[in-house]
Amino acid sequence: VHRALVELAQRGDEEAFADLTRAVGDGLLAIAYRILRDVNRAEDAVQQALVTAWRELPTLRDPDRFEAWLRRLLVHACYAEARRQRRWAVNVRLLPIHESASGDDAIATVADRDQLERGFRRLSPEQRAIFVFHHHLGLTLTEIADELGVPLGTVKSRLFYATSTLRAALDADARAVTSPSTERLA
Amino acid sequence: MSTDFDFDRIARAWLADGPTELSGRVLDAVADDIHVVRQRHALSAPRRFQLMTTSHRLAIAAALVVAVGAAGLLYLGGHGAPAGGPSPAPTPSASASASAAAASVSAAPSLGVGVHASGTIVFELHDPTANANNIWSIAPDGTGKRELVAKDSCCLSLSPDGANILYATQTGTLVPNIADLDGANASTYQPIGGPTGLLLGPSGGWSSRLAIAFEGWSDTDPSKTGIYLSVDNGGALVWGDLKRLTTRPGALHDIPLAFSHDGSRLLFLRAHDQGAAGTPGPFGDLYVIGVDGSGLRRLSPTSTGIYGSDWAPAASWSPDDRQVAFSAFADPNVDGTSAVYVADPTTGDVTALTGSVLWTTSARWSSDGMWIAFNHIGSGTPTHHDLFLIHPDGTGIRTLVRPAGVGVCCAQWSPDGSYLLVQGSPSDETQSRLYAVKADGSGVATITNDAGEYTSYVWSPQAQRTP
Numbered sequence: 001v002h003r004a005l006v007e008l009a010q011r012g013d014e015e016a017f018a019d020l021t022r023a024v025g026d027g028l029l030a031i032a033y034r035i036l037r038d039v040n041r042a043e044d045a046v047q048q049a050l051v052t053a054w055r056e057l058p059t060l061r062d063p064d065r066f067e068a069w070l071r072r073l074l075v076h077a078c079y080a081e082a083r084r085q086r087r088w089a090v091n092v093r094l095l096p097i098h099e100s101a102s103g104d105d106a107i108a109t110v111a112d113r114d115q116l117e118r119g120f121r122r123l124s125p126e127q128r129a130i131f132v133f134h135h136h137l138g139l140t141l142t143e144i145a146d147e148l149g150v151p152l153g154t155v156k157s158r159l160f161y162a163t164s165t166l167r168a169a170l171d172a173d174a175r176a177v178t179s180p181s182t183e184r185l186a
Numbered sequence: 187m188s189t190d191f192d193f194d195r196i197a198r199a200w201l202a203d204g205p206t207e208l209s210g211r212v213l214d215a216v217a218d219d220i221h222v223v224r225q226r227h228a229l230s231a232p233r234r235f236q237l238m239t240t241s242h243r244l245a246i247a248a249a250l251v252v253a254v255g256a257a258g259l260l261y262l263g264g265h266g267a268p269a270g271g272p273s274p275a276p277t278p279s280a281s282a283s284a285s286a287a288a289a290s291v292s293a294a295p296s297l298g299v300g301v302h303a304s305g306t307i308v309f310e311l312h313d314p315t316a317n318a319n320n321i322w323s324i325a326p327d328g329t330g331k332r333e334l335v336a337k338d339s340c341c342l343s344l345s346p347d348g349a350n351i352l353y354a355t356q357t358g359t360l361v362p363n364i365a366d367l368d369g370a371n372a373s374t375y376q377p378i379g380g381p382t383g384l385l386l387g388p389s390g391g392w393s394s395r396l397a398i399a400f401e402g403w404s405d406t407d408p409s410k411t412g413i414y415l416s417v418d419n420g421g422a423l424v425w426g427d428l429k430r431l432t433t434r435p436g437a438l439h440d441i442p443l444a445f446s447h448d449g450s451r452l453l454f455l456r457a458h459d460q461g462a463a464g465t466p467g468p469f470g471d472l473y474v475i476g477v478d479g480s481g482l483r484r485l486s487p488t489s490t491g492i493y494g495s496d497w498a499p500a501a502s503w504s505p506d507d508r509q510v511a512f513s514a515f516a517d518p519n520v521d522g523t524s525a526v527y528v529a530d531p532t533t534g535d536v537t538a539l540t541g542s543v544l545w546t547t548s549a550r551w552s553s554d555g556m557w558i559a560f561n562h563i564g565s566g567t568p569t570h571h572d573l574f575l576i577h578p579d580g581t582g583i584r585t586l587v588r589p590a591g592v593g594v595c596c597a598q599w600s601p602d603g604s605y606l607l608v609q610g611s612p613s614d615e616t617q618s619r620l621y622a623v624k625a626d627g628s629g630v631a632t633i634t635n636d637a638g639e640y641t642s643y644v645w646s647p648q649a650q651r652t653p
Contacts (some may be wrong), residue, residue, distance in 0.1 A: 170196065
C-alpha cells in the first residue's frame with residue numbers, strides 16, 4: 001500500500017509524504033514514547049525523524065524498506081533527543097503512569113511500573129531502543145541488528161544489560177549508593 | 187527474584203501503555219517543515235536515466251560540464267573570488283524567526299548595545315534542520331558572529347588562557363577535539379594509553395595544569411566506565427597520556443564537572459540515573475577527588491543530589507579553592523525543591539545558603555569571590571526563572587534580573603566579573619537567546635538574536651581574530 005506513496009514522495013510529492021506521515025505517525029510515536037518516556041520529547045523526535053526522512057527519501061533504494069528505514073531514523077532522533085534532555089524553563093515533570101487497557105494490568109502493579117520507570121531511567125538510549133524493539137515490537141535480535149545497523153553482539157550485550165537492570169529494579173530498589181566513610185556533612 | 191516468565195509479562199504490560207495517536211500539531215509542523223526543506227539528490231541514477239543509451243548519458247554529462255563552467259565564470263565575474271568570507275548564519279525555523287522579533291522587544295532592545303567588555307563569547311546552538319549542535323563565536327557587542335564547528339558537538343570548554351576551545355564532535359561516534367578560538371587548527375584526540383573501545387566526553391574541561399578530564403565509557407563493556415584524565419606530559423598545550431581516575435562499572439557514569447583553579451582537585455557527579463525526561467541531565471551525588479586519586483569525598487548532603495549538564499553547571503570553586511558552591515535538589519526530586527549550598531572540599535562540611543526554593547540551578551562563584559550567582563523559580567504567575575546573587579556567607583541576596591517570558595537561566599561570569607552571560611526566552615527554552623546582564627543590575631543587552639537551544643556557552647578573555 002505504501003510503495004506507491006513512497007515512490008511519489010521520493011520524487012518530491014509533498015501530498016504523498018503527508019499521507020505517509022498520517023499512516024505511520026501513530027506507530028512512530030508509540031516507539032519514541034517508549035524509548036523517551038515523555039510525550040513531548042517523543043513528538044519532537046517523531047517530527048525530527050519525519051523531516052529527516054523527507055530530506056533523505058530520494059536516497060532510499062528499496063521503497064518496501066521504508067518503514068524499517070524510518071524506524072532507524074526515529075531511533076537516532078530519539079538518541080539525539082535523549083542526549084538533549086534539558087529543562088530549565090519548567091518544573092520537573094512527574095513520569096506519567098497510564099491506565100492499562102490490557103488484561104495484564106493485574107500483573108504489572110503500580111509498584112512494578114514505578115520500579116520499571118526508575119530502572120528504565122538508568123538505561124542509555126541505545127539500551128532502551130533495543131529493549132523496546134525486542135519486547136514491544138517483538139523483533140528478534142537478528143532483526144534488530146539488521147534494522148538498527150549494529151552488530152549482533154552489541155544488540156545482545158545491550159539487551160542483557162537492559163534486562164538485568166530492569167530485573168534488579170523489580171526485585172529490589174538497586175539504588176543503594178554507598179557513601180564514603182570519611183564523609184562529614186553539616 | 188522475578189522469574190523470566192514474570193519479567194517478560196510485566197515488561198510487556200508496562201510497555202503496552204502509552205499514547206496512541208500522533209497529534210495534529212506534529213503532522214502540521216512536518217507539513218510546514220518539508221515545504222522548506224529540500225530533498226537530497228539520490229546517489230544512484232534515477233530509473234529514467236538508466237534507460238538512456240551511453241551516447242545520451244555522455245551528451246548530458248558534457249552539457250552539464252559546460253553549464254557548470256559557464257555558471258562559475260558568471261559568478262566570478264559578478265562577485266569576485268569568494269575568498270574566506272564569514273560563514274553563513276544558522277537558519278532558524280519560521281516560528282523561531284517570529285519569536286526573535288518578539289524577544290528583541292520584550293527582553294533587550296539592542297544587539298550588544300551597552301556591553302563594554304572585551305573577549306569572545308563561544309556557544310553551542312542547536313540547528314533544528316540538521317538536528318545538530320554547532321559551535322559559534324561572537325563578540326560581546328553582538329558583532330562578528332561566525333561558525334567555528336559545523337558538526338554536531340558537545341562539551342564545550344576553554345583552555346586556561348582562553349585561547350583554545352575543547353569540544354567533542356558526535357558524528358557517528360564521540361571524538362574530542364582542540365582548536366584555536368577561531369576554530370582553526372583543530373586536532374583530534376587519539377588516546378595515548380587507556381583501554382580500547384573507550385568513548386571520551388571532555389565534560390570536565392581543562393585544568394590550569396593542562397590536564398583534561400573525560401567522562402569515559404564503552405557501549406559494550408560496562409567495566410570501563412569512569413573518569414579518565416589526559417595528563418599533559420610536555421608542558422605545552424598538547425594532548426597527553428590517558429590515565430584512569432575513577433572506576434564506576436555499569437551504565438551509570440561518573441561525570442567530571444570542574445577542576446579547582448590550582449588543578450589539584452576535580453569535582454564530579456556520580457550519577458544515579460541516565461537523565462530522566464524533563465530534567466537537565468543525569469542526577470546524582472557531588473564528589474571531589476584529587477587528580478592523583480586521593481581524597482575522594484561526597485559533598486552533596488544525604489538525601490540531596492545535583493544535576494549534570496553542560497549548560498547549567500551545578501557546582502563551582504571559590505577563587506581560592508577553599509570552598510565549593512553548588513545547587514542541590516531533594517532526592518528523589520519530585521517537585522524541584524532545592525537550595526544553594528557551600529561546602530568545604532577538605533572537611534566535607536556543608537552549609538545551606540538559601541532556604542528550600544524551587545528549581546535552583548547553576549551556582550557560579552564570581553572571580554573576586556564576593557558573589558555566587560544562581561537561578562530559581564521566582565514567585566508569581568506564570569512562574570519564571572530569575573537570576574540572583576548572594577554572598578558566600580548567605581547575606582545580601584538580591585534579584586539581578588526578572589525578564590519577561592520564562593525567564594533566564596544558567597549564568598556564566600564574564601572574565602572581568604562585570605557581566606553575567608545568561609540564556610533567556612520570551613516563550614520556551616527552545617527559543618532562547620544569549621543576554622549579558624550587568625553584575626550591578628543596571629542593564630541587560632542581547633548578545634544573539636538567533637532563537638534556539640543554547641546547549642553550552644563560555645566567555646573567553648581573548649579577542650576574536652579578524653578573519
